[in-house]
Amino acid sequence: MSLPRPRFHLAPARNWMNDPNGLVFTGDRWHAFFQFNPEGNDWGNMSWGHASSADLLHWDEHPVALRHRPGEQIYSGSIVAGDDGTLSAFYTSAYDRGIQAQSRATSVDGGTTWTMDAANPVLDRGSSDFRDPKVVRVPGGGWLMLAVEAVERRVVFYASDDLSTWRETGSFGPLGSEGVVWECPDLVRLPVEGTTERVWVLLLSTNPVGDDADPAGSAMHYVVGDLVDGVFHSLDGDLRPLDHGRDCYAGVTFDSAPGGSAVMLAWMGNWRYAHVVPSSPWRGAMSSPRTLGLRRIDDALHLVQHPVLPPSGELDASSLRFEPHAVLDVRWDPAAAGSVRLRLEGEGDAVVEVVHDPAARTLSVSRTGRAADGLHPDFAGVRTAPLADPASGALTLVIDGPLLEVFTDDGLTVLSHLVTLGAGPITVSASAETSVVPTVRVGEVRVGATGDAAQEGPAAPAAA
Numbered sequence: 001m002s003l004p005r006p007r008f009h010l011a012p013a014r015n016w017m018n019d020p021n022g023l024v025f026t027g028d029r030w031h032a033f034f035q036f037n038p039e040g041n042d043w044g045n046m047s048w049g050h051a052s053s054a055d056l057l058h059w060d061e062h063p064v065a066l067r068h069r070p071g072e073q074i075y076s077g078s079i080v081a082g083d084d085g086t087l088s089a090f091y092t093s094a095y096d097r098g099i100q101a102q103s104r105a106t107s108v109d110g111g112t113t114w115t116m117d118a119a120n121p122v123l124d125r126g127s128s129d130f131r132d133p134k135v136v137r138v139p140g141g142g143w144l145m146l147a148v149e150a151v152e153r154r155v156v157f158y159a160s161d162d163l164s165t166w167r168e169t170g171s172f173g174p175l176g177s178e179g180v181v182w183e184c185p186d187l188v189r190l191p192v193e194g195t196t197e198r199v200w201v202l203l204l205s206t207n208p209v210g211d212d213a214d215p216a217g218s219a220m221h222y223v224v225g226d227l228v229d230g231v232f233h234s235l236d237g238d239l240r241p242l243d244h245g246r247d248c249y250a251g252v253t254f255d256s257a258p259g260g261s262a263v264m265l266a267w268m269g270n271w272r273y274a275h276v277v278p279s280s281p282w283r284g285a286m287s288s289p290r291t292l293g294l295r296r297i298d299d300a301l302h303l304v305q306h307p308v309l310p311p312s313g314e315l316d317a318s319s320l321r322f323e324p325h326a327v328l329d330v331r332w333d334p335a336a337a338g339s340v341r342l343r344l345e346g347e348g349d350a351v352v353e354v355v356h357d358p359a360a361r362t363l364s365v366s367r368t369g370r371a372a373d374g375l376h377p378d379f380a381g382v383r384t385a386p387l388a389d390p391a392s393g394a395l396t397l398v399i400d401g402p403l404l405e406v407f408t409d410d411g412l413t414v415l416s417h418l419v420t421l422g423a424g425p426i427t428v429s430a431s432a433e434t435s436v437v438p439t440v441r442v443g444e445v446r447v448g449a450t451g452d453a454a455q456e457g458p459a460a461p462a463a464a
């Protein structure tokens with residue numbers, strides 16, 4: 001089977017995509033740059049692809065922004081908008097000779113054309129695993145760059161007043177599991193719900209490495225803490241899961257988002273099996289854009305994620321059989337229902353089951369069937385997340401071709417999976433432990449996005 005292309009999530013018309021890079025809002029458009037192979041639909045020739053959107057739902061793909069060069073691939077990084085509108089991109093130069101260092105490019109035309117600094121790399125520690133620079137504006141002035149020493153499981157911090165010279169201020173880590181590399185850090189200052197308080201949160205992705213690598217593969221985490229003298233400190237020494245599914249990685253936030261909000265995009269992929277995901281001529285997609293915040297529960301701060309979804313004008317209410325591009329809103333009486341089960345049936349024998357179990361305080365999502373079994377030995381199966389608020393009585397399912405994102409606990413619990421339900425209609429049935437029947441409202445998404453026309457049209461624009 002070949003997986004259908006998403007319609008309202010960012011995915012390239014053709015070729016390989018992984019991490020979001022250089023997410024920036026320029027006053028009228030959201031620009032997303034991303035790890036991209038201009039020459040094929042597997043990882044390689046890493047460059048920065050480019051797309052932009054007025055609403056985070058309809059994406060237009062643009063020519064390749066930063067192209068790999070002989071001896072140098074362009075790995076992940078970030079963009080910041082200066083006060084004069086100049087965009088500065090910071091990316092990792094991954095040299096064939098085995099060194100990874102940070103480089104800079106600037107754009108004065110809103111991200112269309114880029115000039116690489118003559119002085120590149122601008123930050124070189126002679127390290128082979130120093131990557132993924134994320135530059136953030138610091139309240140009170142100046143900039144901070146975070147990058148990982150991936151194998152040491154450390155985030156290294158640098159400060160700058162002019163985006164040109166960088167001074168190391170310290171590092172964070174290692175902590176959490178061994179046997180992983182740390183990748184794609186971000187630092188965001190998030191509002192605490194119901195207060196005027198903002199608290200620093202570190203976002204971090206980890207990927208298992210080595211012979212006994214954890215088959216669960218890539219995962220995203222967050223750490224709640226504080227920023228002191230240009231270095232992040234954790235409040236509780238804990239890496240907490242950001243998403244409980246298998247396919248949410250390398251998520252970072254947009255620079256200059258309106259109102260200082262933190263809007264994240266993540267790659268919906270997992271290095272464990274990303275290379276064999278059956279889609280063509282494209283491979284790789286982003287999560288829904290998610291606005292991040294914090295909720296205080298029993299004195300601890302927890303991350304909440306609210307997806308940006310198509311407005312109701314772009315949703316067509318439909319039956320319980322629907323095209324695989326839809327938002328499902330499921331509600332029930334938590335006092336009466338007990339556990340709630342949703343069963344999605346797609347092409348062939350493909351089934352996805354979502355079980356909300358308040359007694360066990362768990363949410364689980366399984367993906368089964370021959371297409372899931374055949375994809376990779378570690379693909380099929382079930383993932384379970386702890387529920388923070390078992391009495392919420394609500395689930396949102398976002399389905400866009402092979403992308404499934406499940407939100408519950410009012411944004412506190414999120415589980416994102418690639419699924420193999422196929423391109424045909426999906427049937428959903430809902431049941432509860434008791435005779436209570438959950439209400440399922442299905443909104444089929446009608447937006448075209450960069451969807452089918454681009455897929456059937458000419459090759460995606462690729463700069464010479």
Ligand code: FRU
Nearest residue numbers: 019035046075076131183250
């Ligand atoms: C994360 C990552 C980054 C790196 C990029 C290369 O998925 O491994 O650390 O910069 O992908 O494509």
